[in-house]
Amino acid sequence: MPLLTASKLRHSFGGLCALADFNLELHQGDLMGIIGPNGAGKTTVFNLITGVYRATEGSIRYRGAELVGLTPHQITARRIARTFQNIRLFRDLSVLDNIRIAHYSQTRYSPFEALLHLGRYRREEQRIIDHSRSLLALFKLEALAGETARNLPYGSQRRLEIARALAIGPELLLLDEPAAGMNPAEIDQLMELICKIRGQFELTVLLIEHQMKLVMGICERIKVLDFGETLAEGTPEAIQNDPWVMKAYLGEGAVE
Amino acid sequence: MIAAIKKHWNRTLDARWTLPAGLAVGMVLAFAIPHFGLLNNYVQLVLIYVGINIILATSLNLVNGYMGEFSLAHAGFMAVGAYSSALLTMKVLPVAAYPALFHLAILAGGLITALLGLLVALPSFKVRGDYLAIVTLAFLMIVKSALENIDAIGGPRGISGIPRLTTLPWVFCWTTALVWLIRNFVYSCYGRGVLAIREDEIASELMSVNTRRVKVLAFMLSAFCAGIAGALFAHLLQFISPRVFDVVKTTEILIMVYLGGIASIGGSILGATLYTVMLELLRPSTVAGLLSWLPAVVFDPLDHYFIRHLGVLRMIIMPLALVLVMLFWPRGILGLREFRGFIPQRDRRSHGTAPLRRTNTHAAADSL
Numbered sequence: 001m002p003l004l005t006a007s008k009l010r011h012s013f014g015g016l017c018a019l020a021d022f023n024l025e026l027h028q029g030d031l032m033g034i035i036g037p038n039g040a041g042k043t044t045v046f047n048l049i050t051g052v053y054r055a056t057e058g059s060i061r062y063r064g065a066e067l068v069g070l071t072p073h074q075i076t077a078r079r080i081a082r083t084f085q086n087i088r089l090f091r092d093l094s095v096l097d098n099i100r101i102a103h104y105s106q107t108r109y110s111p112f113e114a115l116l117h118l119g120r121y122r123r124e125e126q127r128i129i130d131h132s133r134s135l136l137a138l139f140k141l142e143a144l145a146g147e148t149a150r151n152l153p154y155g156s157q158r159r160l161e162i163a164r165a166l167a168i169g170p171e172l173l174l175l176d177e178p179a180a181g182m183n184p185a186e187i188d189q190l191m192e193l194i195c196k197i198r199g200q201f202e203l204t205v206l207l208i209e210h211q212m213k214l215v216m217g218i219c220e221r222i223k224v225l226d227f228g229e230t231l232a233e234g235t236p237e238a239i240q241n242d243p244w245v246m247k248a249y250l251g252e253g254a255v256e
Numbered sequence: 257m258i259a260a261i262k263k264h265w266n267r268t269l270d271a272r273w274t275l276p277a278g279l280a281v282g283m284v285l286a287f288a289i290p291h292f293g294l295l296n297n298y299v300q301l302v303l304i305y306v307g308i309n310i311i312l313a314t315s316l317n318l319v320n321g322y323m324g325e326f327s328l329a330h331a332g333f334m335a336v337g338a339y340s341s342a343l344l345t346m347k348v349l350p351v352a353a354y355p356a357l358f359h360l361a362i363l364a365g366g367l368i369t370a371l372l373g374l375l376v377a378l379p380s381f382k383v384r385g386d387y388l389a390i391v392t393l394a395f396l397m398i399v400k401s402a403l404e405n406i407d408a409i410g411g412p413r414g415i416s417g418i419p420r421l422t423t424l425p426w427v428f429c430w431t432t433a434l435v436w437l438i439r440n441f442v443y444s445c446y447g448r449g450v451l452a453i454r455e456d457e458i459a460s461e462l463m464s465v466n467t468r469r470v471k472v473l474a475f476m477l478s479a480f481c482a483g484i485a486g487a488l489f490a491h492l493l494q495f496i497s498p499r500v501f502d503v504v505k506t507t508e509i510l511i512m513v514y515l516g517g518i519a520s521i522g523g524s525i526l527g528a529t530l531y532t533v534m535l536e537l538l539r540p541s542t543v544a545g546l547l548s549w550l551p552a553v554v555f556d557p558l559d560h561y562f563i564r565h566l567g568v569l570r571m572i573i574m575p576l577a578l579v580l581v582m583l584f585w586p587r588g589i590l591g592l593r594e595f596r597g598f599i600p601q602r603d604r605r606s607h608g609t610a611p612l613r614r615t616n617t618h619a620a621a622d623s624l
Contacts (some may be wrong), residue, residue: 073464076461077464088459092455093455101445103445111441114440114444115444117440125444126602128445
C-alpha cells in the first residue's frame with residue numbers, strides 16, 4: 001500500500017486554478033522530487049498535503065486515512081513534517097526552543113501538570129531537552145543552542161529548519177527548496193545530509209527544488225509541473241529527455 | 257573588584273535557595289507588618305495595591321506580551337471577578353464563616369471569569385492584532401453595560417457594603433501563587449506554543465502546535481488571574497460600580513505591562529510596582545510627608561509651588577516619564593528579558609554555552 005496517495009487534486013484561488021488533476025503516489029522510503037517553473041503549483045502541493053490550504057476537489061490519503069479537512073497540526077501530528085521555501089523559523093527564540101516547540105504533539109502532560117510543574121512534567125521536559133540536543137548535535141548546531149535563531153548564518157538557519165522538522169519525528173518529510181540560496185559546495189553538503197537523515201530516520205522524502213544538480217543527483221523519481229498541470233513523471237534520465245519538459249524549460253525552438 | 261561583586265551577585269541569583277528564601281522573607285514580612293503595625297495603614301494599602309496590580313500586569317502580559325496579541329478585555333475580566341465574588345460573599349456565605357470561606361469566594365470569582373476568558377478566546381481564532389483589540393474592547397463594553405443594566409446587582413449604582421476581607425498577607429499569598437502559575441505555564445510546552453504563536457502562527461501549526469488549544473488555555477489563565485485580582489480589589493474597596501472597570505482601568509494595566517517590559521514576568525512585577533508607587537509618591541501629601549523631617553524654617557514643602565501643584569503636575573510627569581522610558585527601552589524596561597531566579601533550573605542549564613552570562617531561553621531572554 002502506498003504511504004501517501006493524492007488523487008484528482010485540484011485547488012483554485014478564486015478564478016485562478018493553481019493546481020489541476022494532480023495525482024501522486026509515494027511509497028515508504030521513496031525520495032521524489034517535484035520540479036517546474038515558478039508559479040507551477042509546487043508549493044501549493046505542499047500546502048494542500050499539510051492542510052494550510054483545503055483542496056477544492058480531490059483527496060489525499062495517508063496510510064489509508066483522509067487528510068483533506070484536517071487542520072495542519074493534526075496532519076503534522078500524524079508525522080508529516082515540512083520546511084519552508086522562505087525560512088520560517090521562530091526568529092526571536094533560541095535555537096533550542098525552536099526545536100523544543102516542535103515536540104508539542106509528543107508531549108504527554110496535561111495543562112494542570114504544566115501549571116504545577118508536577119507529575120509527568122519534569123520527566124517529559126528532560127526527555128524533550130535531551131532529544132532536542134541530540135538533534136542539534138547531528139546537525140552540528142549544538143554550540144549555538146542558546147543563540148537567537150535570527151542571528152544564525154543563512155546556511156545554519158536552513159539546517160535548523162530541517163532539524164526542527166525532524167523533531168516532529170516524521171515518517172514523511174517535505175522539503176521546500178532546501179538548496180535555495182546555497183553555493184555549489186553547500187549543495188553538495190546538503191545532498192549528503194538529506195541522504196544521511198533519510199537512512200537514519202527511515203524517511204520518505206518529497207522535495208521541491210530548482211537546483212538541477214540536487215534534483216538529478218539524489219531523487220529517484222521526478223514529477224514536472226507547469227501551470228498547475230503535471231507534464232511528466234519518471235526517473236531523472238527519462239525526465240531529462242522528455243520533449244514536453246524540454247519545451248517547458250527551454251522553449252519551443254529547442255526541441256527541434 | 258566590581259567584577260568580583262558581579263560574579264558573586266550572579267552566583268547568588270543562580271542559587272536554588274534565592275527565590276524561596278526571598279519569598280519566605282516576604283511572607284514573614286507580609287504577616288508581621290499588619291500584626292505589629294510596622295508600617296502605617298496608608299503604606300499597607302499601597303502595598304496591597306501593588307500586589308493586585310502585579311497580578312493584573314503579569315496576567316495581561318501573558319496575552320499581550322508572550323502571545324503578541326492585543327487584548328483590552330482585562331478590566332472586563334476584573335469586573336466579572338469582582339462582581340461575582342462580592343455577590344457570593346454578601347448573598348451566599350454566612351457572616352460567621354467569612355475569614356475561612358472568603359478565599360472560596362475569591363476562587364469562584366476567578367473560575368467564573370476563566371469561563372468568560374474561554375468566550376473571548378473564540379474570536380482570537382480568526383482575528384489578530386488591531387482587530388482583536390477591537391473585539392476585546394467590544395467585550396469590555398458589553399460587560400460594562402450589562403452590569404449597568406441589571407438592577408438586581410445595583411445597576412449603575414454598583415454594590416456597596418462589601419466586607420473588607422482583603423488583607424496584606426493574603427494578597428501576598430494570592431500574588432505569589434498566581435505569578436507562580438503563570439510562570440509555570442510560560443515554561444511548559446503550552447508556554448512555548450504561546451511564544452510560537454507570537455512568532456509565526458502558521459509555522460507553529462505546522463510544527464504540531466495546537467494553536468487553538470494554546471490560545472484558549474492562555475486566555476483562560478489570564479482571565480482567571482484578572483478575575484481574582486478583581487475579587488481582591490472588590491473586598492478591599494468595599495464598593496464597586498461599573499464605572500470602576502472602564503477602559504481607563506485597562507489602559508492603566510497596559511501601561512504597567514509595557515513600562516515593565518513585554519514577555520517578562522520580572523518586568524510585569526517591576527512595571528506594576530513602579531507605576532503604583534510612582535503615582536502615590538507624586539501626591540502633594542506624600543511628598544510633604546516624606547519631607548516633614550526638615551525644619552519648617554528651612555523648607556516648608558507645602559509652601560513650595562511645585563509640591564502644592566503636584567496633583568495636577570503628576571498628570572504631566574507620569575506620561576512624560578512613560579514617553580522617556582519608551583524612547584530608551586522601546587520594549588519596556590525588561591522587555592524580552594527575564595529575572596534569572598524566575599527561570600526554572602532546567603531551562604537555565606539547557607541554554608547557551610556560557611550559562612553564567614547568557615540564558616537565552618524563551619524570547620532569547622538575557623539574564624540580569
